[in-house]
Amino acid sequence: MDINPPWPKGKKVVHLDLKGAPPKLDYLCQLIECFSRMGVDGLLVEYEDMFPYEGELKLLQATAQRPYSRDEIIFMQKVAKSKGMEVIPLVQTFGHMEFVLKHPSMWSLREVSNCVGTLNPCKEEGLKLVMEMLRQVVALHPDLKTLHIGADEVYMLGEGELSKQWLASPGRSVEQLFLSHVASVVNYIKEAWPHMTIIVWDDMMRGMSQDTLKASGILGRVQPMLWDYTPNLDVEKTVSLLEKYYSAGMQHIWAASSFKGSTRVYTNVPSTQRHVDNHLQWLKVAQSVPSGLNIMGIALTGWQRYDHLSVLCELMPLALPSLAACLQTLIHGQFSPEAQKIVTELLDISSVEAGSMGSATGDVRLFPGRRLAESIVDLDSLLCLEDIKSFEKNMYVRGWFSPYQKSRRMVNPLISVQIQSQASMYLDLLQEKVNVVREGMRHIYPDSTAQEWMEEHVSPVMGPLKRILDEITECSMEIVPAQR
Structure with a gap:
């Protein structure tokens, strides 16, 4: 087994994807307690329609279940803070805006009519909408230091009529169209909250040249978060990408791995080994980063849906063994017998694989949702x-x-x-x-x-x-x- 140095200095942040299976507040607090024992430093919270938007944005609230109340969101932050965890909201501002653009009154703000996720970057009303979303989220997070503005998988960008008109001017490209919108969002944030750290998903920038990035207007103002959830992550290619970002002037960078929700869109029970392998690859990347590049941390993502309109991925209780194993892999630099022992003791399980972890015999509070996880494994084996x-x-x-x-x-x-x-x-x-x-x-x-x-x-x-x-x-x- 390859032995890597432990994950370098930087936060280990767990992603809470609330656009599907949003936990009740009591269970959310139990999770935070459990995350704390696992060594988690922060929460990357993707509220989507579970945020209690007000005023003209009230239509964005979930209707299948009630969204979290303002008091519940404040309380969740207090619990996280008591455990030394930073809360980082993730607010989509460009791509994956399905929960916004699905509403008939918002259809006109789509880039193209049949793409529910991408905001039209050429309409002032779209930018105002995003700014109001950000304003309401920040207002409900009084101690906020860091904000994630999404901007991944901006499909069909440049295909809308207004975008085509914008692109018709000499020297303009789809890459610049993307960067122009992101720069506008970043400018608004920096004007309203000058000391806010801004994170953005990196995938739309991967093919950009250093010159394009340097001319973007976002250097030094955003921290890209590189995501790759595969067990066979290409280390050399990822390091090369890091080097490009660093050479372009991006000195502060995040990584994003996965502990659930990235195997298949409809997976029920996660494979711990698959996700551990992903983290072992990220450890190799961290070992090879350019001197001077500052890795701010790693977000362990736990997608609950691939997007707002897709089916549910694995529920959180079933993924806790995977999360604990991935965190111990980062802490030890390998998934050694010692790391495995820590996981099994931490959650009182006989195996790190949820599908064979055995029945609870001790304190089920060590593993919030243990009974549900066991019963789903039991039922899933029959269904299969x-x-x-x-x-x-x-x-x-x-x-x-x-x-x-x-x-x-x-x-x-x-x-x-x-x-x-x-x-x-x-x-x-x-x-x-x-x-x-x-x-x-x-x-x-x-x-x-x-x-x-x-x-x-x-x-x-x-x-x-x-x-x-x-x-x-x-x-x-x-x-x-x-x-x-």
Whole structure:
């Protein structure tokens, strides 16, 4: 096993993505306590529609569940501060503005009509909207020192009519269009809050030349956050990118890794090893940074959705073993037996993999949401069983209850009993575990999260089973004489 130096001086910040499965305040506070024991220095909080926007922005608030109240956000900050954690809000100001631009009254502010995420950079109303969002968020964070303005994955930029007109002037490029909007946002922040540190995602700048970056107007005013969540992160390429940013005049840089939410858009149970591997690669990058470049910290991202309109990724309780393992990897420079032992003791688990961590035997408060994590692993293993999820392809269903036979009520009574019995058994088994999961979610998440999770993961499996059971029961009644 390669041994790297521990993560260099700088904050270890955990990303809380609240645009899906927003935890209730009590559980949020339990998480902060748990993060503190893991060695976390701060929280990167992406509120999206869970922020209590007011006035003309009130329509941005979530409707599936109530957003956090102003008092709840203040209290969350107090709890974090009591644990020595800095709270850094992440407010999207360019790309990934789906939660804003989905509203009909905001459609005119899209870059192009069919891209819900990208703000039109050529409309003054769009910039005013972003400024008001920032103003309200900063106002509710009285001790704020650092602000993340997003600006990643600005799809379709330059495709709108106004942008095309802007680009028609000689010497203008899409890169400059991007930088122009970011510079406007940065100027507003610096005028309103001169001492604010500003972080921006780096991906839209990766292909830019040093000259373009130097002429951007944002050098020395923003700190790029390089993100790569893959287990096979290209170290050489990433170091080269760091060198380019540094040579262009960006001396303060952040990294962003991942402890959940970056495997597949619909993953249920994270792989700890996959995320540990990502952090091992980041350690190699940190070891090779140019002399003079200051790594301000690393954000361990935990995406809850790929974007506002996609399905839920792994829920936070299932990802705590992965988070603890990734943090210990950074602290030790490797995921050594010692680091693994610390993780298992910290959370009182038998394995660092959530899928095989075992049942709780000690103090479940060490691992907030432990019961829910266990019950989801238990249910997920059933949902993934081929015999259950592909029941419609079962030999008996395919052989004796095909669409042809079904339509003509040609059902073998003896085999129909077997199909009924099997379907009923699976449904009862699933329902028992579903009830446990639903009860566990009730304590941690709003009802809308439980409903969404069930409809996404459980209904596609239980639905066909129920349908087959109902249909074969109905057919059987027409073929078997009624008992007198």
